[in-house]
Ligand SMILES: [Zn+2]
């Protein structure tokens with residue numbers, strides 16, 4: 001049996017009536033990772049190394065700022081990261097000594113030098129401390145899902161009765177199958193997952209279709225059925241959970 005620290009949230013997420021249990025798990029991890037960054041531990045300079053190096057993606061800078069908590073802590077993190085970034089860019093650039101003062105960029109080398117800088121910027125754009133924290137635990141959750149599916153009848157039943165996944169999490173789950181399951185078991189699992197997914201994509205297509213029909217005067221007096229939140233649910237099924245109201 002895998003540790004309860006992972007199995008309990010996984011089982012709870014599959015018990016929820018939602019479009020994607022992995023979205024439930026990831027949203028919770030994201031909220032906790034943001035709270036961790038804004039918490040007291042990163043106020044200490046020596047505990048900030050990872051954050052200083054990685055920084056955050058646009059989504060998570062936005063969340064950290066909008067939390068409006070511990071603005072001093074956030075400022076310290078941002079400044080350490082800014083210093084690190086400036087240093088990286090400075091080091092990636094070809095230097096020359098100009099008349100009397102230090103110049104960073106030598107005109108004859110600037111195109112070549114910019115390529116190095118582009119490499120630095122590409123790496124920076126792909127790193128985020130919050131994303132990394134989420135990804136490592138999501139990987140544990142995916143392992144646990146595959147383990148429970150293989151071992152526990154009750155979980156397998158819940159899994160099969162669920163409404164499938166959003167597309168990014170479906171992708172994640174399929175990739176993990178190759179990593180954590182083998183042979184016939186993996187083949188059976190993949191066919192189950194894809195059948196559930198297609199069935200549920202067709203279900204929300206039906207919800208959307210009914211939502212659209214409701215704009216037609218002939219359907220005005222018909223009930224909404226499950227279509228009132230169909231647009232939001234469909235967007236989230238396509239791209240993961242969002243901040244749509
Ligand atoms: Zn999802």
Ligand SMILES: [Zn+2]
Nearest residue numbers: 057060128131
């Ligand atoms: Zn991020």
